Amino acid sequence: MTDRKAKTNSPSGEPRPALPIVEAAVSPEASSRPLWRSLDELTGSEEFWVWARREFPHGAAEFGDGVGRREFLRVMGAALAMAGLAGCARPPQTKIVPYVDQPENIKADRPLQFATAMALGGFGTGLLVRSNEGRPTKIEGNPSHPASLGAAGPFEQAAVLQLYDPDRSRTVLHDGNIEPHGAMLEAVLEEVERHRPEQGRHFRLLTGSVTSPALAAQIEALRATLPAMKWHQWEPISRWSIHQGAQLALGQLAEPDYRLENADVIVSLDYDFLFLAPDRLRLTKAFTSRRRFDQVGFLQPNALLVAEPTLTITGSMAQARLPMAAADMKWLAWTLGAQLGLGPSPARKAEGGVRLWLDTATAALREHRGRSLVLVGPGQDAETHALVHALNQALGNAGQTVVYRQPAAAQPVDHLASMAELVHDLESNAADGIVILGGNPVFTAPADFRLGEKLGRARFSLYLGLYEDETTACCRWHVPEQHFLEGWSDVRAVHGETSIVQPLIAPLYGGVSVHELMAAFLSQPAAQAHEIVREFWRQRLVPDGDFEKRWRQALSDGVIADTATPELGTSTGGGSLPGSARSEETAGQGYEVVFAPDPTIWDGQFANNAWLQELPKPFSKVTWGNPAIVSPAAAQELRVQNGDAIRIRHQGAEVEIPVWIQPGQAARTITLYLGNGRSRAGRVGDGVGVNTYRLRPSSGLWFCRDVEVTRSDRHAELAQTHLHHSLEGRDFFRVLPLTAFAQGKRAEGREPDPEQNQTLYGPASLNTAAYQWGMVINLTSCIGCSACVLACQAENNIPSVGAREVSRGREMHWIRVDHYFEGDPANPQVYQQPVPCMHCENAPCELVCPVEATLHSADGLNQQVYNRCVGTRYCSNNCPYKVRRFNFLQYADTATPSAQLVWNPQVTVRSRGVMEKCTYCVQRIRTAQIQAQEENRPIRDGEVIPACAQACPADAISFGNVADPKSHVSRLKTLASNYSMLGDLNTRPRTTYLARVEWDANPPASPCQRDTA
């Protein structure tokens, strides 16, 4: 699938291709309207005429597609055979292959679940993994794990696809040549011996941040043999400033543990805690627990105020959002502090919107002492963090809404300094033997360190990695790493809760466990990961004698009891409020660049994961690439449209990158997502997007000021799933003011929904079953994190189609998260709305299907029968919600064997030419029905949970039997805020929405251009 390459990546400046976003072409009168359709409208509508002149631009370009001659003949044969035989062919004879020795408890349709944990940035999240006949097929959250609480984000859920990735490295390499495993072990032993005389003064270990107790112990053991060795750590998304800030404020390194459920007022300074925090799932649950509005009495919502450079899902939940350059954040913090009587007030005074926002925040915080919280993001420096810690102390929030804990990491260090030291040692030949345990540092390290070429100087360099990636290319030895679903280990959550990582499948590609590799350095080349971890914990878990029992307990729970890191006193002992030396800094007049982890591929480690590449990024809904996020103002100044490329120069580095114009972006801030533009990711991730690490200097890991930005003449087609971000003044997304909700006002639409059976035919009661399934989606608590989209994809064997097909409007996701903007483009109101199939009782799609491929079941499901569908696509045309998806080509990969291992055997794999859509996870419903019927009991409320609802960290999706008035979902549907989307069409959808409840006070008007006092 080479067509996934984004155009800007090809060095040759190809002719500027057709404007893809013709969708944005609009009537001239649009710009005068208060409501705007999309930003291109505001910036005038030349494309309109460009398009008009070009009539149908893509025409000729497409001529080549289809197939090569030989291929063509082959497929033709197949097609004609199909055409001919479809009628009268009888199925081919197949074989049954029973076991030689039937294993216990492995049953065809009875999947098993195992508890394990996945580490991201070193911190673990507890998971339950479903295994069908020994194949891990689906990853779900572990309810008993504090960092998951039953939810799972996109990264965790997509890990199962990574497991089967055929591009993962399979062999030990030495200078690029395949070597036997044994040779590597010998080399390792040799290397250790080489360093023993000098106690390993020249030996270096480079890891990510390590929380695994077992691994930490091994590293210590290695230290014992080589006392003079150095252990370096590098995480591109480091949390050091948080810890260091705590050091300044509290006198010791600490990890703040936020109790959002207790906070009435939350003020976040450049902290996307719903996405960036290691325990984001827990925080999301806690945060949205105050946003449910799911009972009449509920009226203690929390208020969120956010100041941030770029629109994040956190910012989208804010009542008062202030777009502001990252470089100004410090000044903002100090000003806020000063207003709350803490520290000196900066000379520069706030004005306009900033003033308004500050006053709102100050007032709110004052009002809710002890029940408020101020947070600041890892991108800000330690001083700011210290100030904020102090601020929370002063407001009496410490101990209430935030407690401080020891960091869970085995050895928290300043990753930047650590990496700098390593690079220096390599340069000065002080280090000539280095072992890298995962993490692909060559790709992620600051550009100016040039780690890659420095590594070449080491005599011995060994890299343990999942893929043969950029780092492999710079190391002499490459060792294939085990996927976490393949091997034993352990990992701690951000607050220390420890889980045993247990494998669900034997290593597919002969990967090596990190523990085994370390054991080799400890001269125990034969040691098994299982034994190592088990032995380690045998010593820890002794207290009551029965180790086996506790071990099994730990495995089945997925978390080891009371392993959380101890709380620290909340006194500001030792720590003193740091001076506000640099608090006067401003972003200045130039452009500012902010670096952020990619919303779907994080720091680049998921670049080869098709599910994540194709997961639409929040707001922009861009897939397969990372356009630079610019503000409407900047776009006007640079005269660029979506997809037009710009050149960014900073400290000699330069990248050329297409832009996405983001409403709510700080005026002169450009946000670059990291992790894209991989050169050695694999067949999926290679060359997707632009490598922005090239621009990321050690001096400004998180943001740089005064970068040089110029317009380039190139253009890239952004593969977007959603091109049109205006509500068009329609009522499918409904908002209730808080007061109205309090008074129990209904979420009225323009037209009242028709009464039941308000039809020409009169009553037709065809939903005869005892159970009537229905769904409610809560628009107030949904944060738009897309966990549901990925959960659905994994559960229902939904193929990913690639950038080209997405840009042609053929993505396959059964549930999508729509984003709409309203109001001032500089700081708009943001709405998100998950849209699955509505399972209408009067489904328009059913009426028009000529072959009964889509019909209504007695329990109210809008069924889609793939094997009956002939693909007229009429149903999709007639679906007002456009939730149906069509296999325009053969999307399901039936060719790659390992790609099929991930399929859920309970769901049919769809072939070319067939319509598909959300089924309410009918396979789960039927399984539950059979179970209940067997046990002679009714299905319990909450027993059937669709994948999307199960994954949702905000509990925004509820599902159940609407025929039972006592069920949770029925209760929600009785709320006044409950409404049917497009209900006036008399479709009678079974999926209804709880209107978004908004604070009556409008968010403060935003500063359209920065006030530079």
Add this chain to the structure above:
Amino acid sequence: MAQIFSPRVSLWFKTLLIIFPLALVGGGVAAYRFSFSSYATQVGVPVDQPVPFSHQHHVAGLGIDCQYCHSTVTKTADAGMPDTHTCMTCHSQIWTEAPVLQPVRNSLSSGLPIRWTRVHNLADYVYFNHRVHVNNGISCTKCHGDVQSMPLMKKQATLQMGWCLECHRHPAAAFAPPDAVFQPPQVFTLDWRLDADPEAKRAVLKKVADVPSVRELTDCSTCHR
């Protein structure tokens, strides 16, 4: 002017004109009948197996319960095929030298499974569940026929959708007495009818009460997902 056509030609032409539409209709009917023919459906056609396993001998002769080999039939969708060890429980004692059992012994020694030829083959998009049928008292024989009289296994039902619908439209008629699913002799009571014995009938009707309605049973998603 001379005649262009002889009377004979004229007659032939007329006949052809009459035959042609009839032939069309006839062809259609034939095609329809063909789709039910034993060639198309393989009904009643014995299938060669690596080991000529005789249900007649094992079930009727030795009276072995179905579940002895198809052990998961009450637990999972899949009835379960016996692993090599199951065969060897007996055949390590008897017929230890029988040449027909050579494949079984090979499998045990080599650890490679026996590859049986599938007799009842449903399309992959059909989700049939043995568990729910059997536990609700649908006798094995209802679909698999009088297995106990089959030296070599063969289909007795077309397994076409229409055939499935027959039972799903008239569930009551499909029931065997709940206790008669496996144990001989009831398992073989092909002639059992609902009214046979009132006591069983009561039991069955109780069951019918709590199986889903016919409309649910004939819903697409009952079998297709």
Add this chain to the structure above:
Amino acid sequence: MKGFSGIYGVMGEFNSEGALREAARSAREHRYEQLDAFSPLPVEGLDEILGRTGSWAPAWVLTGGVIGGLTGYFLQFWGVGINYPFNVGGRPLDSWPLFIPITFELTILGGAVAAVLSLFVLNGLPQLHHPVFAVPGFERVTTDAFFLCILSTDPGFDPLLVRRFFMQETGAVAVTEMRR
């Protein structure tokens, strides 16, 4: 008949529809019953003269149409209402308004098929071999020649009389005796 079984009839050729009409009329005046006329175009008023008006075709068409229509409606009603009842978009099973179009189309189809059949059957077509084809110059009957034929089945048929009739009473340009 008796004597002339070998003869099909006697045919007279004419140059214009007018002449043909005249001939036919006088033939009727001469009590000839079994007449048949051949022309390159439908000749107005000829049927009346020959005393054969009306056609069964309408009856055929009516029957065909009714059969088609009933089939159409009951096919649908039985198919979706009785044989395999489905819940389609919440519409009741007997949603008859939706059955109208197909019923209508099948009515038309039935009628049209019947119309064509009637044409074949009532005209006894196809009839590739026929005595009249042997008549010299008959090929011009599809261009500009007109023929009147008195069949041997006519009670008062006598070849000689008929010939004389043609030659003296009518403006026949040629007269031919047709053998079976």
Add this chain to the structure above:
Amino acid sequence: MGRKPAGLALSTGHRMIPGTAQSKEETRARAERAEEPPRLVQGVATFRSITEQISGIVLNRRHPRSWWIGFGLAFLLTMGLFYAISVLLAVGVGIWGINIPVAWGFAITNFVWWIGIGHAGTLISAILLLLLQKWRNSINRLAEAMTLFAVACAGMFPLLHLGRPWAFFWLLPYPNGMELWPQFRSALVWDVFAVSTYLTVSIFFWYTGLVPDVATLRDRAKNRFTRLIFGFMALGWRGSAKHWRNYESAYLLMAGLSTPLVLSVHSVVSFDFATAIVPGWHSTIFPPYFVAGAVYSGFAMVLNIIIPLRKWYRLENVVTEQHLDHMAKVMLATGLLLAYGYIFEIFFAWYSGDPTEQYSVVNRATGPYAPLFWLLLLVNVVLPQSLWWRSVRTRPVLLFFAALSVNVGMWMERFVIVVVSLNRDYLPSSWRMFTPTGWDWLTLVGSLGLFFALVFLFVRFLPMVTMFEVRDLLAKEKGKSS
């Protein structure tokens, strides 16, 4: 034998030489008939001359170069169509530009367009017959043939646009092991019945009308082979009084049946849209509006074919300017009906008070496809107004271009209805553009190729003007004049 001059024909009778006086008078009569030519058949015209002229086109070996060029081009395009279809079957409908939300693109547009064109034939033959319009006689054959070919082209598209074309027969009602029937409530199934019925009836109608003429060809054919072929096709037609009687009543009945049929077919096609809830589709005016459009494009296509043909084959005497004038008038009338439809679409949108309906109209006029919409109004409404002037109606070249613009315009209208309604419906989040690929274009152009290839073959092998009806016309004119 049949080629003897009329005079000599007198002596061809057997034996008996009748009185010469009569025969002289007869010849004079024929001469007179030639004297005062009927308005719809110009020049010196006798039964024989007309018959010879028309059957000659088929029976003579030699054909104008224009035929060879035209047929060659059409044939090439047809091959292109077959290639596009092969790739389509091999790879899938994904080779087209369609997407979600615009799941119907060129295929359905072409389908509706062709079906529309396929309406002229039956209309001319049936309705004008019932309305006793004599001028239909010399053009109905060609129109009917054109109808057949257009419907054939149209019928191809619904099959091709299926995701799994090889399962098309699931749309037909036939007993099967799944015990499933088509979903009779779907407008697509109505289409299947309507279109197949229409095709069948049109074939019957066309062939019935052909039989007497084929008989003529049989009798005039020179070599044995041709005579055999036409002999079989003529089914032994003897032109006996009985034949004519049943023939006329059956033909009239068929006309009676075809009239409601032709009106129903495009109504049913319009139901594909009218019964859906897509704004811009869901409108009660669609059936009449579609039928008008159909006749409009149908007549345009007839003109586009007949104007060159009458020139190449020197048929000006049977297909007179009079005919062109009449057809142009029908076109003008239906064109106005269509314009009325446009206006009322807008009115209804406004009157409904439904924002989505209203937006769909605004989107047509100002949205991304607006240029197409305005162009459509130009070629489909403005330009055809030129037909108010007789000078345009009777000037073949001008008329040809007027008709051409109508054909293009009607295609664009179908496109606007299908695509521009779909690309922006209820939820802005799923608004998207449709951009056709090369395969879309090749399929469209290819279907044109197929259509014209068939037309060319038809004029080569069958009489393109109904001889017996022209003869009838002559007779009637004479009857009038005397």
